[in-house]
Amino acid sequence: xxxxxxxxxxxxxxxxxxxxxxxxxxxxxxxxxxxxxxxxxxxxxxxxxxxxxxxxxxxxxxxxxxxxxxxxxxxxxxxxxxxxxxxxxxxxxxxxxxxxxxxxxxxxxxxxxxxxxxxxxxxxxxxxxxxxxxxxxxx
Numbered sequence: 001x002x003x004x005x006x007x008x009x010x011x012x013x014x015x016x017x018x019x020x021x022x023x024x025x026x027x028x029x030x031x032x033x034x035x036x037x038x039x040x041x042x043x044x045x046x047x048x049x050x051x052x053x054x055x056x057x058x059x060x061x062x063x064x065x066x067x068x069x070x071x072x073x074x075x076x077x078x079x080x081x082x083x084x085x086x087x088x089x090x091x092x093x094x095x096x097x098x099x100x101x102x103x104x105x106x107x108x109x110x111x112x113x114x115x116x117x118x119x120x121x122x123x124x125x126x127x128x129x130x131x132x133x134x135x136x137x138x139x
Contacts, residue, residue, distance in 0.1 A: 004059030012052030018045040079103060092138035096123035 023045060027038040079102055087095030097119040104118045130136050 002059060003063035003065070004061070005056050007063060008052045008054075008056030008059065010052070011055060012049050015045050015048030015050075015052055019049065075106070076103070079106065087139050092123070092127060095139075096126065 019042060023038050023041045027041060030037060079099070083095060083099030083102070086098060089095075100118045100123060101115065104115055109115060109118070127138060131138055
């Protein structure tokens with residue numbers, strides 16, 4: 001089995017996990033509105049499953065693992081998990097700006113105006129859209 005086919009299997013399995021476990025267990029159900037909260041995530045999960053299956057059947061190109069990039073991806077994954085943990089403990093208002101600051105510093109951003117936009121404007125805009133406009137609570 002080639003690495004291409006393995007990535008197709010893993011992608012399809014991720015889509016199935018989203019479709020049958022994550023979305024049903026972590027999406028609010030409502031009985032109003034023309035678009036249910038799970039509709040778009042389910043469509044995206046189905047597209048992921050179909051794309052993974054197509055990639056499994058018709059692999060293209062040559063897949064190689066670049067361990068430098070893989071390590072960087074794992075670093076960002078770890079930072080994201082720690083950021084989610086921080087937000088669950090301290091709340092979105094404190095956790096999100098700290099997460100944004102760490103991510104921006106790790107990616108090499110050092111310009112103060114962009115750092116200010118990343119740690120003040122973006123979390124504030126996210127809070128406004130989710131909490132005020134959509135009337136959904138943030139942690």
